[in-house]
Amino acid sequence: MKTQWRLLVVDDEEIMRESLAAWLREDGYIVDTASGGREAVELTRQCEYAIHFVDLKMPGGMDGIETMIEIRRLRPEACLIIITAYATVDTAITAIKEGAQEYIVKPCNPEEISMLVSRIIKVKNLQRENTILRKKLTRQYRFQDIISKNAKMHAILELAQEVASLRSTVLIQGESGTGKELVARAIHNCGERANKPFVAMSCAALAETLLESELFGYEKGAFTGAAAQKRGKFEMADGGTIFLDEIGDISAKLQVDLLRVLQDRSFYRLGGTEEVRVDCRVVAATHVDLRQAAADGRFREDLFYRLNVIEIRIPPLRERTDDIPLLAQYFVERFSHELNKDISGLSDSALKMLMDHPWPGNVRELENAVERAMVTCRNHELTEVDFAFLIRPGVRQTVTFNLQEMEKATIIAAIEKAGGNIKETASMLGIDRSTLYEKIKKYEIPR
Amino acid sequence: MKYLYVGATEEADPEATRTIQECLETTFRMPVRSLKLPSVDFTYDPQRKQYASAAVLELVARECPPDAIKVIGVTSRDLFIPVLTFVFGLAQLSGRAGVVSIARLRQEFYGLPPNPEVLLSRARKEALHEAGHTFGLVHCANAACAMSLSTGIQQIDRKGAAFCPVCTARLPKDRLI
Numbered sequence: 159m160k161t162q163w164r165l166l167v168v169d170d171e172e173i174m175r176e177s178l179a180a181w182l183r184e185d186g187y188i189v190d191t192a193s194g195g196r197e198a199v200e201l202t203r204q205c206e207y208a209i210h211f212v213d214l215k216m217p218g219g220m221d222g223i224e225t226m227i228e229i230r231r232l233r234p235e236a237c238l239i240i241i242t243a244y245a246t247v248d249t250a251i252t253a254i255k256e257g258a259q260e261y262i263v264k265p266c267n268p269e270e271i272s273m274l275v276s277r278i279i280k281v282k283n284l285q286r287e288n289t290i291l292r293k294k295l296t297r298q299y300r301f302q303d304i305i306s307k308n309a310k311m312h313a314i315l316e317l318a319q320e321v322a323s324l325r326s327t328v329l330i331q332g333e334s335g336t337g338k339e340l341v342a343r344a345i346h347n348c349g350e351r352a353n354k355p356f357v358a359m360s361c362a363a364l365a366e367t368l369l370e371s372e373l374f375g376y377e378k379g380a381f382t383g384a385a386a387q388k389r390g391k392f393e394m395a396d397g398g399t400i401f402l403d404e405i406g407d408i409s410a411k412l413q414v415d416l417l418r419v420l421q422d423r424s425f426y427r428l429g430g431t432e433e434v435r436v437d438c439r440v441v442a443a444t445h446v447d448l449r450q451a452a453a454d455g456r457f458r459e460d461l462f463y464r465l466n467v468i469e470i471r472i473p474p475l476r477e478r479t480d481d482i483p484l485l486a487q488y489f490v491e492r493f494s495h496e497l498n499k500d501i502s503g504l505s506d507s508a509l510k511m512l513m514d515h516p517w518p519g520n521v522r523e524l525e526n527a528v529e530r531a532m533v534t535c536r537n538h539e540l541t542e543v544d545f546a547f548l549i550r551p552g553v554r555q556t557v558t559f560n561l562q563e564m565e566k567a568t569i570i571a572a573i574e575k576a577g578g579n580i581k582e583t584a585s586m587l588g589i590d591r592s593t594l595y596e597k598i599k600k601y602e603i604p605r
Numbered sequence: 606m607k608y609l610y611v612g613a614t615e616e617a618d619p620e621a622t623r624t625i626q627e628c629l630e631t632t633f634r635m636p637v638r639s640l641k642l643p644s645v646d647f648t649y650d651p652q653r654k655q656y657a658s659a660a661v662l663e664l665v666a667r668e669c670p671p672d673a674i675k676v677i678g679v680t681s682r683d684l685f686i687p688v689l690t691f692v693f694g695l696a697q698l699s700g701r702a703g704v705v706s707i708a709r710l711r712q713e714f715y716g717l718p719p720n721p722e723v724l725l726s727r728a729r730k731e732a733l734h735e736a737g738h739t740f741g742l743v744h745c746a747n748a749a750c751a752m753s754l755s756t757g758i759q760q761i762d763r764k765g766a767a768f769c770p771v772c773t774a775r776l777p778k779d780r781l782i
Contacts, residue, residue, distance in 0.1 A: 177659045177686035183698045185754065186743035241688060265653070265690045269756035500771070538775060 162502070163208035163279055164188045168198040168225060169241070170216045174264075178211065185275070195220025199228045207236065208282050209275065212258075214242035214249060223249075223256055230257050237278055287495070301344045304337065305488050308478035314470055315341075321468045322348040327420065329405075329465045330443040332472030335522030338443040339403060341470065345441060346399040354398030357438075359391045361412075362404035370412060371428050380429025390427065392419060395438040405465065406444035406451055413458045420464045440465070475517040475524060482512050485521060489528035490540065497532055507542040515548055542567075543604055546574040566601040569594070573603070609633060609736075610676040612640035612665055617679045621707050624725045625679055625732040628766065632733060635674070642668055642678055650685070658684035658695040658704060666702035675739045676702050677732055683708035693731050693755060696738035703735030709758065727758070729766040742772050 165187045169175035172193070179189040190205065192198035194216055202210070210229055214222035226238050240253040245263040253261050260274055301315050321328060322345045330338045339358060346356045361369060371380075375390030391400055408416065419425045424435045442465045449466075451457035475482065486504055494501050504512070508531075517523050531544035549571040569587065576582035584594040597603075609629055613622040622639070630637040648660040665678035684692050684706040693710070696703030710727040712720045733751040745752035748760075750769035755761045768776070 171687070173657070173659055174687045177695075178688045180659070180695065180698070181686060181689070181692070184696070184738055184744060264688045265685065266688065267756070268689045268692065271689065272754060272756050 162186065162188055163282065164190065164205060165209045165211070165275075166190050166192060166198060166201060166205075166207040167211045168192045168195070168216070168222075169211075169213040170194055170218070171213075174213065182275070185272075194218055195222075195225035195228065198225050199232065202229050202232050202236070206233065209278055210236055210238045212238055212240055214240050214253070215244065223252055226253070226256055226258060237282070239274070290492075290495070301348060304340060304344060305485055306478065306481050307484055308473075308481050310473055311478055311481065314472060315344075317468075318345055318470055319348060321345065323350055324468075325439055326467040327439070327465055328441045328468045328470060329448065330441065330470045330472065331448065332443070332445065333474045333518075333520055334445045335520030336472040336474060337521055338472060339401060341472065342399070342401045342441040342443060346401075346439075349399075349439075351398045351439060355395050356399050356401065357391045357395035358401040358403065360403045362407040366409045366412060369408070370415065373412075374415070374425050374427055375434075376428035377430040380427070384429070387427070392425065392436050392438060393434060396436045397438065399439045399441055402440065402442045404444060405442040406446035406448050406457060410458070413461050417458065417461045417464060420461070475520045479513050482517075482524065483509055485524055486512055486528055489525050490532065493529050493532045497529075499532055499535070500538055501532055501535055501540060502538055503540070505539050505541045508540050508545055511542045511545050511548065537604075541604070543570055546570045549574075562601075565597070566603065569597055569601065570603060606636075606672065607674040608670075608672055609635055609637045610640045610670060610673045611637055611732075612642040612668060612676050612678045614642045614645050614678070614680040614682070616681045618681055618707050618724070618728075620721065621710075621725060621728040622679045625677065625705070625728055628729040628732060629677065629736055632767070633736070638670075638673075640668065640670065640676065642680075645680055645682055648682075653685055654683075655685040655691065656680070656682040658686055658692050658706070662695050662697065662702055662704050665704050666697065666700070669701050673701065675736060677736050677739075678702065678704040679707065679728075679732070680704065681707045693761070694735040696735040698738050698743070699741040700739055703739045705731045705735050710761070715758065723762075726766065727761050730761055730764055731755075733766060733768070737768065737772065737776075740776055742768070742775055745769060745772050747771070 165182055167175045167179045167189060170193055175191045175193070179191050182189045190201055192201055196219065198210070198212070212222045212225050216222060220228070222240055226240065229236050229238065238258045239260045239262060240258045241262050241264055242249065243264050250261045259278065262271065301319050304315060306312065318341055328345060330341055332338050343356060346352065359372065364372060371390070373390050373392055375388050375393055376384050378384060378387050415425065420440060423437065424433050426433060448457055448462050452459045452462040486509065490501055490503055493499070512524070527545065527548060530547065531540050535544045549567060572583045572586045576586060580591055580594060584591045587594065611622060611626045611629065626637045626639060642665065645656055645661045645664060648657040650657055661678065661680060661684060665676055669676045684695065686692055686695070691709060694703065694705040705728065707728060708714060710724055710731065712718060712723055730751050737752045742752050744754040747753060747769040748763055749765050750772055751764060751767055752772045753760065753764050755764070
């Protein structure tokens with residue numbers, strides 16, 4: 159992944175810090191500068207830097223070593239390089255003792271500093287890749303991993319964080335693709351049960367009898383084919399959390415069984431006579447309005463109240479459009495890594511298109527759309543052309559009334575539909591080929 | 606009409622300056638004009654016996670004519686930035702000015718007999734490199750590309766006097782080669 163790393167140069171002499179910053183920017187890094195220790199600490203509080211270059215001798219309160227100690231206190235994993243013109247063995251030992259990765263004496267050879275930076279960045283890239291892969295492998299998401307700057311979402315996440323340490327049942331409601339399981343996993347991972355199992359079960363995926371045996375397990379000989387005793391998901395989640403997705407879809411019989419588990423914390427395996435006691439937290443989720451379903455008699459009211467001890471409603475993506483740029487950029491970075499593509503972001507027009515899209519499939523749909531666009535993208539930035547597949551005939555995608563924009567979007571969609579065949583596109587649009595070429599040129603539509 | 610400018614200081618090698626001018630004209634397909642730059646002697650650091658590249662770059666930017674899209678300064682002085690022992694050149698990333706030093710491009714600097722051909726080849730590569738920075742290009746991982754980082758003369762000799770396809774694609778559309 160081509161992550162654009164951010165570096166910090168701390169030096170009281172403007173010419174020193176600005177020239178080093180300019181030199182590093184030529185390498186593609188984002189470089190911030192600070193004229194003193196306090197400013198550096200403040201910037202470190204706000205941003206995460208891959209490398210801090212800190213001048214050893216700085217007047218006005220904090221010298222390089224003090225600055226370094228303060229930065230390490232804020233960010234223990236920070237990578238620090240001490241720069242000095244006055245090299246002594248004592249200062250070098252102090253700097254390394256206090257956690258500086260490197261100690262360089264200025265002026266130094268360009269090759270030396272270039273190799274040093276690329277070595278550190280290589281390690282940083284590997285560390286980041288490792289973190290992503292480990293998270294992917296264990297799916298140990300926490301609240302910090304939920305990407306949002308939306309005030310409503312922040313309030314929801316705060317509530318979820320508060321209830322993480324409790325044992326109370328949580329009901330997460332939200333449309334498909336809003337991230338209900340992600341919130342459930344974050345609740346589990348941030349609570350006291352984090353080291354115990356998190357068992358997820360989709361109640362919509364299985365037939366009633368199968369779901370029953372999956373949830374509660376069965377005894378040997380309980381039914382044809384039950385050759386041995388099997389533990390159910392509730393038993394597997396003992397001490398941890400069971401996540402029951404699409405709870406609104408379970409049958410009336412299972413609703414009764416589930417109510418009993420929630421009340422008594424015990425159940426019987428299928429065909430069993432021995433009561434099994436479990437201590438697991440239940441987090442349920444549904445895309446249907448369970449309160450309404452209970453009012454309509456489609457869902458047991460007593461079970462609804464048992465489940466709805468703490469209610470978390472995740473808004474659909476169309477109600478938090480301010481998260482779309484943030485999420486889209488996150489997916490671009492993730493897929494750049496996964497697909498090994500050098501794509502750094504989205505054009506303004508592509509972003510506008512995403513903001514205008516209704517996203518019935520929510521974040522999952524956005525994730526899939528970005529992945530699809532990145533597979534076919536040949537540039538270093540996703541443009542509206544890469545998202546042409548979002549335009550479906552007969553569905554009004556945008557609220558624009560600008561004729562030229564509408565014409566451009568229609569041409570893009572037609573080219574997409576015709577698989578890039580200009581003759582077919584022109585015929586579809588009812589114009590001749592030369593007119594189409596003129597319009598492609600006019601609107602700068604890449605082909 | 607906007608122009609690319611190549612600004613030479615008084616002591617700059619005229620042959621190298623002319624070559625740089627031709628190279629930029631061919632590469633960027635736009636008219637290149639020449640510009641006479643004032644002396645950079647005021648940037649001399651007696652302790653280091655070198656010239657401060659940031660101050661030279663500032664001077665080049667200051668001398669940038671109104672009809673200039675970019676200006677690349679050429680000097681024969683040995684340039685440095687405080688933290689490094691030397692630089693072959695410096696540029697404002699996505700800015701208007703860049704500067705190339707010929708000093709360390711000469712074979713004589715390394716105790717070898719003069720070789721004008723080698724000097725001109727290196728000058729072309731470094732001018733392209735600094736001009737590329739002014740057009741927003743950063744260092745390229747392709748060692749054959751003019752935008753690859755050169756921390757030594759061997760690296761300059763290894764790379765070509767052209768942008769790789771990736772860097773070419775990154776150039777603004779109206780500056781395609």
